Amino acid sequence: MRVNKVRLVDVAREAGVHAGTASRALNPAARDEVSPQTVRRVERAARKLGYVPNTLARGLRTSRSFVVALVVPDITNPLFPHIVRGAEQVLAEFDYTLVLTDTNNDPKTERSQVAAMRARGVDGFIVATARWKDPVLDELAEAEIPTVLVNRRNDGGRFPYIGGDDRHGIEMCVEHLMQLGHRSILHLAGPADTSTGRERTSAFRQAMRARRLPTSRAIVECASYTEQAGAHAVNAALDRGADFTAIVAANDLLAIGAQEALAEHGINCPKDVSITGYNDADFMRRLTPAFTTVRVPLNRMGALAARTLLAWLRGDEPELSTQILLPVELMQRGTTASARWASRKTTGRDGEAPNTVA
Amino acid sequence: MRVNKVRLVDVAREAGVHAGTASRALNPAARDEVSPQTVRRVERAARKLGYVPNTLARGLRTSRSFVVALVVPDITNPLFPHIVRGAEQVLAEFDYTLVLTDTNNDPKTERSQVAAMRARGVDGFIVATARWKDPVLDELAEAEIPTVLVNRRNDGGRFPYIGGDDRHGIEMCVEHLMQLGHRSILHLAGPADTSTGRERTSAFRQAMRARRLPTSRAIVECASYTEQAGAHAVNAALDRGADFTAIVAANDLLAIGAQEALAEHGINCPKDVSITGYNDADFMRRLTPAFTTVRVPLNRMGALAARTLLAWLRGDEPELSTQILLPVELMQRGTTASARWASRKTTGRDGEAPNTVA
DNA sequence: TTGAAAGCGCTAACAC
């Protein structure tokens, strides 16, 4: 598409000035180098002709595109639309444009898409796909391209990162379950190649230890953040006769998968086993029973990531290791209930086997 | 960000040829104007220097940006991520970039964002925000900018449109409910400034008439596609003593809102009133009871919209009124059940008031 | 304060 028929020269001619002058008159930063009446004449001419500046040409000249790329693993994962939206609103406010890249969870796609965005001359990246070891991020760091991480971070810590306070979130889950009387708590851990998986698992361990609760055999790693993985993990735990009255899942989908797998074994949630999720996806509160889960301020995370990047692009180089953890909130709902089974076992009232859910 | 340090001239120098030659060697469409060994030399040089073409500069020269803008009203509405994803996958496949604009349901934002995208020189638009009377679309048509409508269309019909077969979808709902014995069916209509609202309402009327079911006072318009609007509409219907045993909602959120409003009146779904939704958002099948709703192939709609636009950009001007309606599918689930109340009333077994739900 | 002129990196028409 032809960007526009009317160019700056046309405006200049209409206003009876040189293109350079028109440019200055229209550029807020240079407007004061031009006489007020000239500014007015140029502005009138621009309006009259319906002038729209050609951002490409400007970008070519200034090597700034006013475009920011946002890389997500899967936009249909209910987590990301909120992040995208938060970011987009801030970017639009500052006249930046958002290009969205959905990598479909595929590192190859991610690499090629990031390369394509670089060729496009995007000014910076907001990356929500960080893996723990992430060569793509290493390249971005190498090339010194302004990049901000959101939701997940990578190992090196070479980029600013905006996330939720996972440690606190998980601790609240454990505390909540303990208050309800649970002692045997299973953790459905997220993938070890994501910071969220690692961080939440570590937080779980720490929270359990701090409360003198057992952690051995209390953690099952899930290969991905999907219902299938959650169901699979629970089945594996049951198969090996694991002993739990509650589950802390590393994310909502794992929690749902877990609940469904338990249901297939005739184990009711929350009557027999309590479950907590993580993220508070939109639909979690609508399920029956509604899920107890941790609300993460996704919109604010996206917005803050955008602000951080924008500040960087404006020249405020960030502290090498700005790591912002936004506060999270426990949403108490129907999937957690007091641990009848657990207390039964603890008091040893009867000779029942320790596997409370088999 | 400086797009790249190494330019085409650098590659050309390295390969010992002129920039123009290097350009041809690297351009698939012009490669055969160049001797094979030159092509090889240039390619090697490019690889050696890590050359990445500057898309901006190319775009400035060719007035094609290989960028497509996708305009959505609200990315957190579970409808749109699937459309976005379908479109993005196709666009990426053809080396196009997607810029996403979330208008926040605000026509003003939409207008300014579309203008910004135009200034950016996007090659075309995919618009998912169409209102029935839509000045922004009129401008796009006026400027002859390749634009494809998805999900909703506007009045004029000046653009290709990819949507679901709403008429058939609604008819399936009505038929399904009738099979279950329902005679008094209320329609929660979508906003009249959307084609989906109008189309589904018209389809509802037609389906009811064709079955000789009453349509007077059977339609309540909702101001927006939100739960609140759905609840409000149901309350209004109850207040005026409306007579229904089933509801056909114009979309899932309206259906949920309706169910919640009914529940507050002590009316159970599906025992007392059956409800159908529309779109089959991800979480609809998880609710308790799971919602009977119409599945729309959102991903395919997005993908097809992208393909249609791409074909246009490649020069295949579309038929002025390509209107593609993809087949939809009724997902029968727990929110619809046989009409006990309705039959009770029909048989007049007791003297109960005609308002079956009060 | 304004005009002139150069050039961002690339491609395409034209020449050789």
Added chain:
DNA sequence: GTGTTAGCGCTTTCAA
């Protein structure tokens, strides 16, 4: 086949 040249629309020195 390859080099030359002009120019996409804009910004920004440098002069005047």
